[in-house]
Amino acid sequence: MALSMYQASIPVFVHALNVLTALLDKAEAHAAEKGVQLSTLVEARLAPDMYPLSGQIQRASDACKFTIKRLAGVDAPSFEDVETTFPELRKRIADTKAWLESVPAAALEGSESKTIQLNWGDFKPSFQGDAYLLSFALPNFYFHVTTAYAILRNSGVPVGKLDFLGLSQG
């Protein structure tokens, strides 16, 4: 085997949380230049029944937090989903990242064979830890990071694929 559960989760999440922060920086600069209210961006969404930018960032935070909480069996902080400003969204991202970085790699050892059972009312899908990470947790996390990016693009913020990948040279 070539990859550890740690390597495929915490550093991956931290990298993408840094991307979200950099996207907020570019969005704020664009808003200042164009006279756009930041609250307009925070509340922007792609469909009436999809989360706005704030909700996508909250869900990205929860997605990686619950992944590690479930796989490592450790306590995680509670976040109240009350962020409505750019500084509050930045703090949510920073708090999530700080907690992820506090979890030692050893906490994820053996988690590939752990049973992870989700509980959504009548629907209780069950996964082995490795499949949970690869086929549920990572796509679910990237769903929210990508949708946050897509909301900004749909709102005219000039970000590009290299920003999304964290490879921007600018």
Add this chain to the structure above:
Amino acid sequence: MALSMYQASIPVFVHALNVLTALLDKAEAHAAEKGVQLSTLVEARLAPDMYPLSGQIQRASDACKFTIKRLAGVDAPSFEDVETTFPELRKRIADTKAWLESVPAAALEGSESKTIQLNWGDFKPSFQGDAYLLSFALPNFYFHVTTAYAILRNSGVPVGKLDFLGLSQG
């Protein structure tokens, strides 16, 4: 180590390609019910300088194809990006999936330590194989799958998170 490079790539890509096909099925049913032209969906996009639905599917196909071609060092089919209809997009997905499934797991053995150099004009980022898969290839692939989903949601197609995750019970 708990995960193989194969496990973290080909089955993950195949799962998400099946999701894309299922999303097209729901989009087609919605279009028939509402009298929406399928070409309108194929050409829908979230921003003027983003790819439309067809381009997102072509890029998702290329993203997983090039990932495996680079990591495994095997030949891959060439696709011409000429798809403009739902049947053509379904075929592109099916052809990509068939090729992925033809690559044996052994072809990815040792790819975690292979050097992968990308060549984008003056910018030539270099990765070790494991970092390439985890921090570039998977987010890049999910970017296009999520954006395809987001275009459909933005166009009013009634799909949900469980469809995106391939966990839909319906």
